[in-house]
Amino acid sequence: MVPKKILIVEDEEDVQELIQYNLRKNGFLCESALDGKTALTKADTYKPDLVLLDLMLPRIDGLQVCRSLKSSSTLSKIPVIILTAKGTESDIVAGLEAGADDYITKPFSPQVLLARIKAVLRRAEAPPPGENATIRIHNIEIDPGRHRTFVNGKEVELTSTEFKMLHFLAARPGWVFTRYQIVDAVHGPDYPVTDRSVDVQIVGLRKKLGKAGDLIETVRGVGYRFREED
Ligand code: CA
Numbered sequence: 001m002v003p004k005k006i007l008i009v010e011d012e013e014d015v016q017e018l019i020q021y022n023l024r025k026n027g028f029l030c031e032s033a034l035d036g037k038t039a040l041t042k043a044d045t046y047k048p049d050l051v052l053l054d055l056m057l058p059r060i061d062g063l064q065v066c067r068s069l070k071s072s073s074t075l076s077k078i079p080v081i082i083l084t085a086k087g088t089e090s091d092i093v094a095g096l097e098a099g100a101d102d103y104i105t106k107p108f109s110p111q112v113l114l115a116r117i118k119a120v121l122r123r124a125e126a127p128p129p130g131e132n133a134t135i136r137i138h139n140i141e142i143d144p145g146r147h148r149t150f151v152n153g154k155e156v157e158l159t160s161t162e163f164k165m166l167h168f169l170a171a172r173p174g175w176v177f178t179r180y181q182i183v184d185a186v187h188g189p190d191y192p193v194t195d196r197s198v199d200v201q202i203v204g205l206r207k208k209l210g211k212a213g214d215l216i217e218t219v220r221g222v223g224y225r226f227r228e229e230d
Helices: 013-025 036-046 062-070 089-097 110-125 160-170 179-187 195-215
Strands: 005-009 029-033 050-054 080-085 102-106 135-137 140-143 148-151 154-156 176-178 216-219 223-226
Touching: 005 013, 005 036, 013 029, 013 110, 029 036, 036 050, 036 062, 050 062, 050 110, 062 080, 062 089, 080 089, 080 110, 089 102, 089 176, 089 179, 102 110, 135 160, 140 160, 140 195, 148 195, 160 179, 160 195, 160 223, 176 179, 179 195, 179 223, 195 216
Parallel strands: 005 029, 005 050, 050 080, 080 102
Antiparallel strands: 135 140, 140 148, 148 154, 176 223, 216 223
């Protein structure tokens, strides 16, 4: 197997070296950048399979680096995991809405870091199913063509919005989405919505799904995620 290349963008050198040491020990190739401007140049030349991106960076901050990568015609497909301090949910939300694929809060253990990197690389290689493909995950079956949902083979009646939310989340298990991203996917970016109205929809959806409603996990302060299959 070809080793995966990781670009580590982190201005604290000891943290950066520790990450590099752990990734190399686990068979990854690494390059590093100590500021946002170098990160963008290296992303272009090194062509990493994944970028680990600190948010607080000199020269160009991490959010801006993320936006630049995700709006680039050549680099937008590279998954980005943002690294941010604990208790900064608004940073995480901003990072996800800037196109980051996942996040890790500092301080983190090497095991958590490795698990996240592997999960994001795995997801990047398995794109979401087509718009009309039936999704079977855990004990749920979602048929977008016929707009029908089954739990343990038994049909569940959902409203159009509930159905679209479930379909959007279940098609991308393991991904965390902010409320804004969910509404954007379900209604389009101009739909007037409050955080609260998304929460209300999710409560209704969970209730109708019964025990399977637990598969839609709340990520405190950030948004929602559909549980991955083991
Ligand atoms: Ca930093």
